[in-house]
Amino acid sequence: xxxxxxxVEDETLIALDIEFAIADANCHVIGTAQxxxxxxxxxxxxxxxxxxxxxxLGGHSVQPIIEHLQAKALPYIVVSGYTRDxxxxxxxxxxxxxxxxxxxxxVDAIRRHLG
Amino acid sequence: xxxxxxxxxxxxxxxxIDAMQDAVAIVAPDGTILAVNKTWRQFSVDNGGDQSSHxxxxxxxxxxxxxxxxxxxxxxxxxxxxxxxxxxxTDFITEYPCHTPTEKRWFEVVANPFDIDGERYALVAxxxxxxxxxxxxxxxxxxxxxxxxxxxxxxxxxxxxxxxLDGQITSWNPxxxxxxxxxxxxxxxxxxxxxxxxxxxxxxxxxxxxxIVSELKNFDVIRKTKWDELRTIAVTAAPIRxxxxxxxxxxxxxxxxxxxxxxxxxLRSVLDNLFAFVGIxxxxxxxxxxxxxxxxxxxxxxxxVIGKKFWECYWWTYNDEVAHQxxxxxxxxxxxxxxxxxxxxxxxxxxxxxxxxxxxxxxxxTGNIVNVVPSGIDISDRKAAVEKLEQSHETFxxxxxxxxxxxxxxxxxxxxxxxxxxxxxxxANVNPLIGHDFSDVMHTLWPDEFAEEAIARFRHTLATGxxxxxxxxxxxxxxxxxxxxxxxxxxxxxxPDGRLGVVCNFYDLSEREKYEQHIRLLMSEVNHRSKNxxxxxxxxxxxxxRNSTPSEFVELFSQRLLGLSTSQNLIVEGSWSxxxxxxxxxxxxxxxxxxxxxxxxxxxxxxxTVSPTAAEGIGMALHELSTNALKYGALSVPEGGVDLxxxxxxxxxxxxxxxxxxxxxxxxxxxxxxxxxTVIERMAANSVDGSVDIKYATSGLVWQLKAPLEDVEQARDx
Numbered sequence: 001x002x003x004x005x006x007x008v009e010d011e012t013l014i015a016l017d018i019e020f021a022i023a024d025a026n027c028h029v030i031g032t033a034q035x036x037x038x039x040x041x042x043x044x045x046x047x048x049x050x051x052x053x054x055x056x057l058g059g060h061s062v063q064p065i066i067e068h069l070q071a072k073a074l075p076y077i078v079v080s081g082y083t084r085d086x087x088x089x090x091x092x093x094x095x096x097x098x099x100x101x102x103x104x105x106x107v108d109a110i111r112r113h114l115g
Numbered sequence: 116x117x118x119x120x121x122x123x124x125x126x127x128x129x130x131x132i133d134a135m136q137d138a139v140a141i142v143a144p145d146g147t148i149l150a151v152n153k154t155w156r157q158f159s160v161d162n163g164g165d166q167s168s169h170x171x172x173x174x175x176x177x178x179x180x181x182x183x184x185x186x187x188x189x190x191x192x193x194x195x196x197x198x199x200x201x202x203x204x205t206d207f208i209t210e211y212p213c214h215t216p217t218e219k220r221w222f223e224v225v226a227n228p229f230d231i232d233g234e235r236y237a238l239v240a241x242x243x244x245x246x247x248x249x250x251x252x253x254x255x256x257x258x259x260x261x262x263x264x265x266x267x268x269x270x271x272x273x274x275x276x277x278x279x280l281d282g283q284i285t286s287w288n289p290x291x292x293x294x295x296x297x298x299x300x301x302x303x304x305x306x307x308x309x310x311x312x313x314x315x316x317x318x319x320x321x322x323x324x325x326x327i328v329s330e331l332k333n334f335d336v337i338r339k340t341k342w343d344e345l346r347t348i349a350v351t352a353a354p355i356r357x358x359x360x361x362x363x364x365x366x367x368x369x370x371x372x373x374x375x376x377x378x379x380x381x382l383r384s385v386l387d388n389l390f391a392f393v394g395i396x397x398x399x400x401x402x403x404x405x406x407x408x409x410x411x412x413x414x415x416x417x418x419x420v421i422g423k424k425f426w427e428c429y430w431w432t433y434n435d436e437v438a439h440q441x442x443x444x445x446x447x448x449x450x451x452x453x454x455x456x457x458x459x460x461x462x463x464x465x466x467x468x469x470x471x472x473x474x475x476x477x478x479x480x481t482g483n484i485v486n487v488v489p490s491g492i493d494i495s496d497r498k499a500a501v502e503k504l505e506q507s508h509e510t511f512x513x514x515x516x517x518x519x520x521x522x523x524x525x526x527x528x529x530x531x532x533x534x535x536x537x538x539x540x541x542x543a544n545v546n547p548l549i550g551h552d553f554s555d556v557m558h559t560l561w562p563d564e565f566a567e568e569a570i571a572r573f574r575h576t577l578a579t580g581x582x583x584x585x586x587x588x589x590x591x592x593x594x595x596x597x598x599x600x601x602x603x604x605x606x607x608x609x610x611p612d613g614r615l616g617v618v619c620n621f622y623d624l625s626e627r628e629k630y631e632q633h634i635r636l637l638m639s640e641v642n643h644r645s646k647n648x649x650x651x652x653x654x655x656x657x658x659x660x661r662n663s664t665p666s667e668f669v670e671l672f673s674q675r676l677l678g679l680s681t682s683q684n685l686i687v688e689g690s691w692s693x694x695x696x697x698x699x700x701x702x703x704x705x706x707x708x709x710x711x712x713x714x715x716x717x718x719x720x721x722x723x724t725v726s727p728t729a730a731e732g733i734g735m736a737l738h739e740l741s742t743n744a745l746k747y748g749a750l751s752v753p754e755g756g757v758d759l760x761x762x763x764x765x766x767x768x769x770x771x772x773x774x775x776x777x778x779x780x781x782x783x784x785x786x787x788x789x790x791x792x793t794v795i796e797r798m799a800a801n802s803v804d805g806s807v808d809i810k811y812a813t814s815g816l817v818w819q820l821k822a823p824l825e826d827v828e829q830a831r832d833x
Contacts, residue, residue, distance in 0.1 A: 011647065012798035017654035034801060081646030086639055099650035103657065
């Protein structure tokens with residue numbers, strides 16, 4: 001069964017890239033959110049199996065989304081230019097892929113954690 | 116009682132003697148008083164003698180020799196003289212004193228014989244000679260005096276010279292000879308002008324005239340000796356009067372004061388050349404003397420101030436208070452105090468000069484204060500130096516106060532003495548600040564442990580002079596509760612009061628740390644942005660690769676990278692705050708070349724500024740549209756062109772930009788969604804939260820982006 005993945009990323013080109021990575025990992029993108037509010041509402045309205053998300057959307061931290069995912073125990077991968085120590089809200093067990101990322105690394109991570 | 120044989124002529128004689136002024140008696144040959152005259156009687160009445168007979172009928176000898184007579188040798192000698200007159204016919208004359216208790220009197224008794232009928236009688240006359248006698252005494256005294264005076268004059272150390280009203284010398288004592296070298300013989304009869312130096316301006320007659328009217332009593336002159344030496348002579352002059360009171364000459368006492376005057380002159384020239392003020396005041400404040408310096412400095416002459424009240428003199432008239440001060444000061448000096456202070460005096464042209472002023476009492480030999488001596492020294496140079504020093508001090512104080520370093524001093528009593536503005540923030544909770552006990556200050560600001568350590572360091576430096584540079588301090592403040600960090604060092608200094616103190620320089624590292632923190636944040640943000648950009652570039656490369664052959668890749672990717680870079684340049688130039696749409700369009704279409712840009716592309720729209728994100732999305736879309744038009748669209752044929760227009764709607768809430776191609780080759784809609792299509796559709800729309808509409812009309816491609824104006828203008832930070 002193909003896993004349904006929600007993408008939260010405001011940078012269009014990167015979102016496009018990640019969409020390809022999700023596809024390469026044999027998953028299906030059910031939607032792309034560009035803001036925190038959009039992400040939270042999509043999570044409520046569209047059932048999904050996992051989330052790939054940027055840590056910062058238009059200057060806003062995605063902490064509310066992370067908390068929501070932790071609460072629902074949904075698997076997720078954070079893709080960000082920030083290092084882990086700059087993302088204090090991130091739980092230790094969270095998977096962080098640094099930007100810029102290699103396609104192989106991202107596809108592997110999606111397969112392992114969300115697939 | 117003897118029988119009196121009065122001669123027949125007696126009555127006539129009685130008439131004769133009554134007319135005489137002297138007291139007269141006629142004495143018979145046996146000594147019996149035959150008759151006395153009126154003067155005798157009166158004298159007898161006046162002096163308490165025999166009132167009944169006035170001695171007529173008594174024997175003159177008995178009166179002289181008897182128990183009631185003038186019982187002394189004089190009476191005896193007068194009796195003997197009268198006997199001789201009667202016996203031998205000689206004259207007798209003698210004087211005798213006859214003093215009363217209140218009056219000194221002298222009488223002369225004269226006895227003259229005369230014969231009547233062969234009998235010898237005597238006429239005895241007593242004459243008051245007191246006046247004559249007194250005159251004789253006076254003359255005797257005068258003679259004695261004259262002799263004494265002559266002796267004094269002769270032995271006087273001062274030259275005593277007299278001259279007549281013509282100026283001819285009449286008297287010349289030995290001291291005059293010693294002084295001038297001329298002997299008495301050489302001088303007497305000469306004119307006083309022989310003593311004058313050549314060209315002496317005043318004639319002897321002028322002196323004489325002035326002495327006579329007493330305008331001149333004591334004066335100094337220069338006189339010349341026989342050896343042509345010039346001497347300074349102090350002259351005391353007085354007129355000489357005759358017994359009748361007429362002025363007949365002039366007396367002079369000459370004293371050689373050459374040495375004294377030279378000494379005085381030297382002293383005065385020393386005083387005059389001092390640029391110091393020295394004066395002498397009467398106890399009532401009248402200026403009696405002043406040296407030249409204050410006169411010259413103020414452009415005054417002695418007569419302008421001498422005789423005036425000191426506080427009314429020009430020097431002090433610039434200020435009423437100064438005058439009052441002087442009066443009360445003089446009163447204090449008269450009680451024995453010496454006053455001294457710095458004050459200002461007025462000199463020429465109303466300029467004020469600072470002086471070190473003093474007034475002291477001057478006492479006579481018995482210790483009484485007889486004068487007040489004011490004195491002053493010009494200290495304007497010193498004052499100027501002090502002012503300069505104060506100014507430079509002020510400058511340094513300003514420098515210290517405005518320094519970003521905190522500077523404060525602790526004095527020898529371990530109290531805060533000075534706190535610079537830069538330091539005052541750290542002491543905001545210390546009140547009062549200046550003079551506060553430093554131990555107390557430290558315990559207010561810091562926990563005990565650090566406070567004690569710092570206090571010990573300060574005390575050590577104060578005691579030994581050893582400077583101390585502390586390790587950077589990071590400690591929680593007791594008063595504000597925050598952790599603060601300081602770099603501090605202390606050194607011992609000499610404080611303005613001449614005692615030792617400690618100066619502490621400190622630098623608030625908390626501020627620096629905050630700044631460094633800020634820099635670190637910026638750095639990480641830049642790092643994030645650049646990583647993000649690299650991610651975009653990487654994505655762009657991957658998308659380009661998916662939709663191109665390896666031979667096309669390099670060209671396509673390079674062009675897209677340049678397009679991205681162009682937008683980035685504009686964003687950075689605008690300091691991340693915004694990019695002009697006009698600029699953005701011009702820059703993104705520049706690669707078409709000036710010919711196409713100038714003739715085949717029409718641009719029109721208001722000059723609005725869009726956010727960096729919008730600029731990135733719109734910029735990349737314009738890049739893709741223009742490269743596509745050049746390859747396949749309107750710009751691929753010579754007659755084709757593009758209209759690029761943008762606008763803001765009437766409600767000012769929507770932005771629209773349109774790319775319309777015309778006169779190009781026939782439009783063929785693309786069969787698949789390539790990278791270019793993704794950029795002009797999704798990326799542009801996402802960047803401004805807007806919508807994109809693409810029409811493949813036969814006349815040419817039309818691309819249109821619509822978005823809320825606020826999303827276009829507002830920076831959507833990523």
